[in-house]
Amino acid sequence: MHQKLIFFIFCFVMMCFTNLKAQSSKADLKLWYDKPSGKVWENAMPVGNGRLGAMVYGNVESENIQxxxxTLxxxxxxxxxxxxxxxxLNRICQLIFDSKQKDAERLINKVIVSKKSHGQxxxxxxxxxxxxxxHENYTNYYRDLNLQNALATTTYNVGDVTYKREVIASFPDRVIAIHLxxxxxxxxxxxxxYTTPQPKVKHKASNNGELILSGTTINxxxxxxxxxxxSIAKIIPKGGSLTNTDSTISVKNADEVTIYISVATNFNSYNDISGNEIDRANSYLRKAVTEKFSDVLSANIAAYQKFFNRVKLDLGESKFANVPTDQRLKNFNSVNDPSFAALYYQYGRYLLISxxxxxxxxxxxxxxxxxxLRPAWDSKYTININTEMNYWPAEKTNxxxxxxxxxxMVQELSVTGQKTAKDMYGARGWMAHHNTDIWRIxxxxxxxxxxxxxxxxxxxxQxxxxxxxxxxxKEYLKSVYPVLKGAAMFYADYLITHPKxxxxxxxPDTSPENAPAAHQGSSIDVGTTMTNQIVFDVFSNAIQAASILNRDKAFADTLKQKRSNLAPMQIGKHSQLQEWLDDVDNPKDNHRHISHLYGLFPSNQISPYRTPELYSAAKNTLLQRGDVSTGWSMGWKVNWWAKMLDGDHAYKxxxxxxxxxxxxxxxxxxxxNLFDAHAPFQIDGNFGCTSGITEMLMQSSDGDLNLLPALPDLWLAKGNISGLRARGGFELINMEWKDGKVIKAEIKSTLGGNLRLRLPNKMKLINNKLLKIASGNNPNLFYQTEEVKAPIISDKAIITPLNLKETFVYDVTTNKDKIYTLILNQ
Structure with a gap:
């Protein structure tokens, strides 16, 4: 009897512990605060459904839902x-070849830069x-954004009454829903x-509980x-009464209130704005108002979690989940708060879904x-890094x-960009410069x-x-092959032979937004390293796609010839990867753009295992440029240091x-609110960091599936991640590590084919079958890596020998839709 009692007590304690751990895990998926946003937009909580976005301030006396x-x-x-x-073009090129970059820049401003819109x-x-x-005298204030269910909540007390506000952006119903x-x-x-900075609007309030804001955007x-x-807001009280003026609706003495907000425009596509915004807004609203908030909430959670729950990350327990998010942010550099890094990681995924x-x-x-009304950089699409960075997490974080x-959008730009390629550069195919907008300029x-x-x-x-x-x-590849081919055709036609x-x-060419002193402070040059790397990838992708689809062999052969004549990467006198054709880099240049490291990430042209000299030079470039920069730049650097296999520097x-x-x-x-600061706010840094943390835990772009390639010391003890995707249709269903070793990994093969694994320790299949040591090139075509030219190295450069950690590389022959479980080989 005594033993039974002890057993039951033990079970109860373990159940409580498990419960507490689960609650702690859920708490770590919340951004929460003990004070309102006030007037600061960057304190508010973002909710979104891909079509509508709202910023929830959580202010008590005067709540603001922006x-x-x-498509607005x-x-x-x-x-x-x-x-x-x-x-x-010929005149511009000659000026550059004559080292008159500033004169070329002045001419470009006249003949290449648009005389029309610079983007909407x-x-x-x-x-x-x-x-x-x-409500001015309130107590027990609390607000949060729950990443687990995409719900923003505010609670507080006035006297003996507890007030609660819940806000969602419903994916299924296409409305913002507020429940009070x-x-x-x-x-x-x-x-x-309603309030709005839009100047061309009309306000209306009706006695049926609808607020209407109608307008047209600015010139x-x-x-x-x-x-x-x-924009229509439908206010539905339970109990109490409604009254209205021409532009306001007042609710008095209600038990609860639900507000559904529907917004729509006349936008159909980049070249068609013939839609009916009134009918659209009403159709979304009429559907939503037939449902209870609880049902709208449940449906939204299900729709959201379908995506969000695919990936789970545990970097270790933290004692700081009970600390407000703004305080955790302030303290992060001075304490070990691994769950805050995991929260930030999942916040990036939340923002992308939203x-x-x-x-x-x-x-x-x-x-x-x-x-x-006039946001920084027009809040459009800057496509010389920022837009691409937004989508770095998309594939690998499931x-x-x-x-x-x-x-x-890329497919649409391949249509609008054909005229630009032809009229401005006399080339076939399509192109775009460094910016675009909803009209696909x-x-x-x-x-x-x-x-x-x-x-x-x-x-x-790419x-x-x-x-x-x-x-x-392959059917998708067929559908986008014309776009890949068109991008390659532009370069095939537009490349010229350097006279020297x-x-x-x-x-003309530039290395985005940087300008060496040797170019008279101009960014204009010819054949910059980043451009050569991008052209190499565009040609390589088109060649591979043509081979897979068994078409355009002659064109692919032409691309192979042109690719072989591209400039090689160069290592300069400061042991750096050169940014320009000429060795003019300044080792004290701390510019935020390090565009020539595109070849390290997101491309795979620079590798510790295949191109050690370029790898050494890329590391020197990173060290010379420094760490602290604008937010998106630091986000890119997390990815670079992960590709450098340096987890501690990535963590820094x-x-x-x-x-x-x-x-x-x-x-x-x-x-x-954990928005990235350029400053001001740019969301790319959020997405860049989420991508970078993924690259620290798993990489699949360098010819193999590399597990724990850049784990920082603070995360060595133990951790777990599930749901990541890798190239070639592999899914990391689950990976556990302890003391820096992978102790278990479950990998699903959705396509079959060879799985080449690079691991920090020896492992075996769960059936005790030893893994086959890898040799030669990976036969899996999804892991094909293109050979780059040997670099030209300055005689003043010092190539530092690499000191890489030992890894173990295995090949596993997989079958489609089968799961392979690996365990520690002790």
Whole structure:
């Protein structure tokens, strides 16, 4: 009897412990605060469904729910090519070859940079305000954003009444839903109204509980604003009464209130705005109002968790989950808070799910959240890094569906960019410069310093290829092959022969947003390293795609010949990877763009195992450029140091990123709501860090599936991640590690084929069958790596021998849809 009692007590204690651990895990998936946002937008909580975004301030007396809709942009369909370009290209090239880069820049400003729109602006709808009388004296304040169920909640007490507000952006119902409750009946009284910075609007309030905001977006840079929008808020009280003025609705003494907000525009596509915004907004609303909030909430959680729950990350327990998020952010650099890094990781996935949904627009510079009529950089698509970075987590963190809006935009740019390629550069195929918007402009904007970069289309086309590498869907590849081919055709036609080096180069060219002193402070040059790397990838992808689809052999042969004549990468006198054709880098240059390391990541042209000299030079470049920079730049550096197999340095960059904005002198950081700070807010840094943490735990771009390639010392003890995807249709169903060793890994093969594993320790299959030691090239075509030219190395350069940790490389022959379990081989 005594033994039974002890057993039951033991079971009860273990059950309580498990419960507490589960609760702690859930708490670690919340951003939470003990004070309202006040007037600071970057304190508010973002919710979104890919079409609608809302920022929830959680203010007590006057709540503010700021609204965005994914197609609400200034302007209307337009083009912005400069027809003067083609006749001036030879003159521009000669100026560059004569080392007159500044003169070339001045000419480019006249004949290449657009004389029309420099891009339209992503704009806010406005806000719905809820003014509560008598709530100025409140206690027990709390608000959070729960990443587990995509719900923003605010609670507080006034006297003996507990008030609760819940806000979601419903994926199934396409509305923002707000639910207000009180612990006592007849306690909810407030006035609701719309506010907006939009100048061309009409307000209306009806006695049936509807607030209506109608308007048309603004003109910008000579392009007439023609996007019409309709925002309807339906207020549904339980108990109490409704009254209205021309523009407000007041609720008095209700038991609870539900508010459904529907927003729609007349936008159909980049070249069609003939839709009916009023009918659309009403159709979404009429469906939602027939449902209870509890049902809308349940359906939304199910739709959201379908994506979010695919990946789980445990970096170890933390005692700081009971500390407000802004305080955890402030303390992160001085304490070991692994679950905060895991929270930040999952926040990136939450933001991507919330801002990019199939059928919608891609996440822009601010995702889907913007409160300014004239936002920084127009909150559009900067495609010389920022837009691409937004989607680095998509495939590998099991959010391939979220990639779809970007893939669609690339296909649309391949249409609009054909005219730009032909009219401005006399080339076939398609291209885009460094910026685009909802109207899919492809002309050069913002001045020669930025706009002369011609590789937006080339870089974006990599995303189409990447989607294929992860899915192995040959029908999809067929559908996008014309886009891949068109990107390659542009370069095939536009490359010229350098008169001195005889390499095939682009001219004019830039290395994004940087300018060496040797070029008179101009960014203009010829054949920059990043461009050569992008062209190498574009050609390689088109060659592989043509081979897989068994077409265009002659064209593929032409690309192989042209690829062979591209400039090799070079290692300069400071032992650095050269950014330019000439050795003019300054080792004290701390510029935020380190574009020539594109070859290290997201490309795989630089590898510790295949190109050790280039790898050494890339490391020197990273060290010379330094760590602290703008937010997105530090996000990129996390990925680079992960590819450097240096987990501690990658973690250092995460610490720099997770520093309150304003703390890093001369650099970015993070706002209280964990938005990335350029500064100001740009969402790319959030996505960059989520990608980087993934690369620390798993990589699949360098010819093998590499587990725990860059684990920092602080995460060595133990951890677990599940649900990551790798190239070739492999899914890491689960991976556990302890003391830096993988102790168990379950990998599903959705396509079959060879699985080449690189591991930090010896492992075996669960049936005690020893793994086959890998040899030769990986026969799995999804892991094909292209051989790059040997670098040209300055006689002043010092190549540091690599000191790589020992790894164990195995081959496993897999069958389609089978799961393979590996355990520690002791």
């Amino acid at each position: 609204l965005n809709e994914h 942009w200034s302007g209307s369909p337009n083009r912005n090519d400069n027809p003067l370009a083609l006749d001036s 602006m992503f704009e806010p709808v406005g806000s719905i305000k809820l003014d509560f009388l008598g 409750t009180a612990s006592k009946s007849n306690s909810l009284s407030f006035t609701a109204l 910008h840079e000579g392009v007439e604003g023609k996007v019409k929008f309709e 801002s990019s949904q199939p059928g919608g627009q891609p996440a822009n510079l601010q995702g889907i959240w913007n409160n300014s 959010l391939a569906e979220m990639h779809e809006p970007l893939l669609k 492809t002309g050069a904007v913002d001045g020669a310093f930025w706009g002369a970069w011609s590789n937006g289309g080339g870089w974006l086309s 995303h189409l290829w990447e989607h294929y590498l992860y899915s192995g869907d 080096y005889k390499w095939s180069v682009m001219s 960059l995460i610490q720099n990123q997770l520093t309150p904005v304003g703390t890093n002198e001369g650099g970015g950081g993070t706002y209280n």
